[in-house]
Amino acid sequence: MISMQKVSKVYPNGVVAMDDLDLEIRDGEFLYVVGPSGAGKSTFMKMIYREEKPTAGQLLIDGLDVGKIKDRHVPKLRRQLGVIFQDFKLLPSLTVYENVAFALEVVGAETSSIRKQVMDVLNLVGLKNKARNYPDELSGGEQQRVSIARAIVNKPKLIIADEPTGNLDPETAWGIMEVFEEIHRRGATIVMATHNRDIVDKIRHRVIAIENGKVVRDEEKGAYGYDI
Numbered sequence: 524m525i526s527m528q529k530v531s532k533v534y535p536n537g538v539v540a541m542d543d544l545d546l547e548i549r550d551g552e553f554l555y556v557v558g559p560s561g562a563g564k565s566t567f568m569k570m571i572y573r574e575e576k577p578t579a580g581q582l583l584i585d586g587l588d589v590g591k592i593k594d595r596h597v598p599k600l601r602r603q604l605g606v607i608f609q610d611f612k613l614l615p616s617l618t619v620y621e622n623v624a625f626a627l628e629v630v631g632a633e634t635s636s637i638r639k640q641v642m643d644v645l646n647l648v649g650l651k652n653k654a655r656n657y658p659d660e661l662s663g664g665e666q667q668r669v670s671i672a673r674a675i676v677n678k679p680k681l682i683i684a685d686e687p688t689g690n691l692d693p694e695t696a697w698g699i700m701e702v703f704e705e706i707h708r709r710g711a712t713i714v715m716a717t718h719n720r721d722i723v724d725k726i727r728h729r730v731i732a733i734e735n736g737k738v739v740r741d742e743e744k745g746a747y748g749y750d751i
């Protein structure tokens with residue numbers, strides 16, 4: 524699914540955020556990305572959804588060289604990915620239903636199929652009864668469920684989540700993880716950067732630890748491995 528060969532990222536100010544990274548992520552895998560603050564986790568994620576380009580090396584998604592595609596082709600790439608952030612990034616003036624439907628409208632989905640797809644995905648994240656609410660009428664956990672619904676409504680094979688439980692209390696975070704587990708069971712590949720030790724230690728998946736832009740640990744069913 525994702526293949527990185529000697530990928531480096533040097534920001535214009537000279538910071539080396541990713542240093543000669545080689546990594547393979549297989550179809551259907553669930554990968555946690557852990558590491559100290561400033562280690563390069565977000566940079567790693569941003570290169571996958573082409574918010575940032577590698578300054579050297581090759582990053583392939585299903586054979587497509589993401590660093591080399593033209594800017595005008597980036598929207599096409601993004602439609603094949605579901606991206607979820609710590610701060611939800613919902614549109615405040617749209618209802619829950621409209622926030623999710625919007626993701627289908629922008630890709631030109633048939634109006635007749637939109638309603639069913641949106642309601643199906645709201646059902647999956649447990650928010651069918653909140654379809655008419657606005658984001659500011661929801662709890663943090665509910666808002667994150669909406670952002671997950673929006674990310675998966677196009678049925679992407681690859682989900683990129685950058686600290687999706689970072690703003691949530693522990694109990695709510697577990698609920699969000701149940702949603703990710705279900706998406707994973709349905710076949711999606713999930714790459715999740717997280718500082719949540721309890722979750723990584725309890726729901727075991729492959730773990731890579733990044734420090735100073737390098738992968739310093741790569742374990743199947745690994746542990747969080749840091750004290751903070």
Ligand SMILES: Nc1ncnc2c1ncn2[C@@H]1O[C@H](COP(=O)(O)OP(=O)(O)OP(=O)(O)O)[C@@H](O)[C@H]1O
Nearest residue numbers: 534535536538540559560561562563564565566567
């Ligand atoms: N746009 C940018 N321009 C210059 N330097 C940047 C930029 N974005 C990140 N950096 C630097 O690159 C390094 C890696 O940052 P990154 O955000 O990838 O770390 P992180 O592991 O996600 O950290 P955190 O856990 O705090 O979110 C840091 O030294 C950071 O200051």
